[in-house]
Amino acid sequence: MAHLEGLGFVVDGFDRGSYRREDPVEIARLRALDDARALLIVRDMPVLRNTANGFDSLMPISEIEALGGARVEALLGFVANGAPIFVALLPDEAVEQRSDLSDGFLDRRILVVPGREDLKLIDLRSVAVGGLVPHQQAAMLAAAKALMHWHARHGFCANCGAPSDVAAAGWRRDCKVCKATHFPRTDPVVIMLAVEGDACVLGRQPRFPKGMYSALAGFVEPGETIEAAVRREISEEAGVACDAVRYFASQPWPFPASLMIGCFADARGRSLKVDRVELEDARWFTRDEAMALIERRHPHGLTAPTPVAIAHHLLRQWAYEGVKFG
Amino acid sequence: MAHLEGLGFVVDGFDRGSYRREDPVEIARLRALDDARALLIVRDMPVLRNTANGFDSLMPISEIEALGGARVEALLGFVANGAPIFVALLPDEAVEQRSDLSDGFLDRRILVVPGREDLKLIDLRSVAVGGLVPHQQAAMLAAAKALMHWHARHGFCANCGAPSDVAAAGWRRDCKVCKATHFPRTDPVVIMLAVEGDACVLGRQPRFPKGMYSALAGFVEPGETIEAAVRREISEEAGVACDAVRYFASQPWPFPASLMIGCFADARGRSLKVDRVELEDARWFTRDEAMALIERRHPHGLTAPTPVAIAHHLLRQWAYEGVKFG
Numbered sequence A, B: 001m002a003h004l005e006g007l008g009f010v011v012d013g014f015d016r017g018s019y020r021r022e023d024p025v026e027i028a029r030l031r032a033l034d035d036a037r038a039l040l041i042v043r044d045m046p047v048l049r050n051t052a053n054g055f056d057s058l059m060p061i062s063e064i065e066a067l068g069g070a071r072v073e074a075l076l077g078f079v080a081n082g083a084p085i086f087v088a089l090l091p092d093e094a095v096e097q098r099s100d101l102s103d104g105f106l107d108r109r110i111l112v113v114p115g116r117e118d119l120k121l122i123d124l125r126s127v128a129v130g131g132l133v134p135h136q137q138a139a140m141l142a143a144a145k146a147l148m149h150w151h152a153r154h155g156f157c158a159n160c161g162a163p164s165d166v167a168a169a170g171w172r173r174d175c176k177v178c179k180a181t182h183f184p185r186t187d188p189v190v191i192m193l194a195v196e197g198d199a200c201v202l203g204r205q206p207r208f209p210k211g212m213y214s215a216l217a218g219f220v221e222p223g224e225t226i227e228a229a230v231r232r233e234i235s236e237e238a239g240v241a242c243d244a245v246r247y248f249a250s251q252p253w254p255f256p257a258s259l260m261i262g263c264f265a266d267a268r269g270r271s272l273k274v275d276r277v278e279l280e281d282a283r284w285f286t287r288d289e290a291m292a293l294i295e296r297r298h299p300h301g302l303t304a305p306t307p308v309a310i311a312h313h314l315l316r317q318w319a320y321e322g323v324k325f326g
Helices: A024-031 A062-066 A124-129 A135-152 A226-238 A287-294 A310-321 B024-031 B062-066 B124-129 B135-152 B226-238 B287-294 B310-321
Strands: A037-042 A045-051 A054-056 A072-078 A084-089 A096-100 A108-112 A119-121 A165-167 A172-174 A187-196 A199-204 A216-219 A242-253 A258-267 A281-286 B037-042 B045-051 B054-056 B072-078 B084-089 B096-100 B108-112 B119-121 B165-167 B172-174 B187-196 B199-204 B216-219 B242-253 B258-267 B281-286
Touching (some): A024 A084, A072 A135, A108 A119, A124 A135, A135 A242, A199 A216, A199 A226, A216 A226, A226 B242, A258 A310, A281 A287, A287 A310, B024 B084, B037 B135, B045 B124, B084 B135, B124 B135, B135 B242, B187 B242, B199 B216, B242 B310, B287 B310
Parallel strands (some): A037 A084, A187 A258, B037 B084
Antiparallel strands (some): A187 A199, A187 A216, B045 B054
């Protein structure tokens, strides 16, 4: 997928080994292997190790116990050379909040592992945007973070309220009271570029960096197709009626556990009615403007998301290559 | 989408009115309108009314109280003429299990509403396959069933174990103890036809009707793209390595709450290694055989799914029109 160069959290050649999850003896054997490694998550953040060559998120298994033991552990899968990769959710108490005065005047709150200057907690979005770890590690961290976010917020059985137990090497939770089984959640989200002739619709949420516009997005609801969700979201948020919808590509987006489904939508016209509850603004951009956003030379200083996000690739594909419907 | 003729649970022109869910006064006003109607769900089954013209699932709102009141109610949306459609989850006790001796010798257990000969409970799969209600009603029932299945099994907060409350006109559950908010779950599932030259892979699960083969399928996991999930599932279940993946179409599949994402996968060769835990069988079918399956004239009596299922359309598209990758 050369046209998706830089798309974050996407990796091939990682074997999840899902068929091996049901055998606790095998899991213990894999965990004891010399080449086994662990990704560490605490308070929704990955733990990185500062090395001479930059950051590394793959830790020796022994770090799990050194940092207070795991609340939950999972077998994430196997890298190409066969080494098993685990993920451990550390207790919240493994880290402390401190003031970061490193830039001299701005008092930011950061998380630190007490007594471990070699470890650093950086939110996964910044890790990916900054390219702080190899692409494959960022992708493994995405799966790790989404899975551990689910465990952290699903300690109880939604069916009966009893505490539930981790099962299947971290990929299931079982309730011993009502016998319900619970699987990790992945929320499908449509993210779409509505286009009409030489223009497309972008919007901005209040939380976006200043001047950034992106593709609109929203959750797929029960009983809805991808295509219907695209049409509904673009209509609700921007008042744009669309006909044909064309799938483009997908991306895991672990904030907290979304599957981004990127699509183009064929707009009927250039009407616009912005939902000011959801969006700070939305507008039509010409193809020339879209190129200027991507190339960071827009006359008003506006920008588009970086290549980490699928929105960048939707915009790039349409601006430079065009899109055909039907 | 003429090429998806008969695809079940898919409808356009139904307005979910999601922006109106937060106003309880407005919801009460809509519910009191003369043209408001309710879909009824009990024990995962839709309640149908027997009329002179066949079955109807749209009931007067008054039926909710007549049948014991709702455990949960939701505003599903609005049909084209603006009439609001609600869905009510009835208490399990609203129905009784009886023996069905209607065919003279086979004792099947069925659910009935005591004293209401005009009402019938039929599982939604049979409703759709049999075309028992208009296409749009089946699609609304899919959303209704998925949403009510979620409520029925999520009465407690997964974060703290306390009972949670219905909010947002039935589209959210709030925990007043830990303040967590919970949204209905939709599970993305990939369903794929791996093809190589003039052949494709189909498999059968033990629960399938005798002789039926279908496209393979599996849940998308946290941190996984649609494309990676397709390649993983076809590799795990059938031992077939695939390169390019092409999206085809999507379908809500409320058993219990899936979003089926239909794809084609470009197989590297015709190897096969069937996972006998997941599948009873899998095999390569030629294009001629695929046509015979669809047209119900396969020499060994084998069949493919009906047009209700997206698997039918994947197979039909490939067999009669072909598929291009890249």
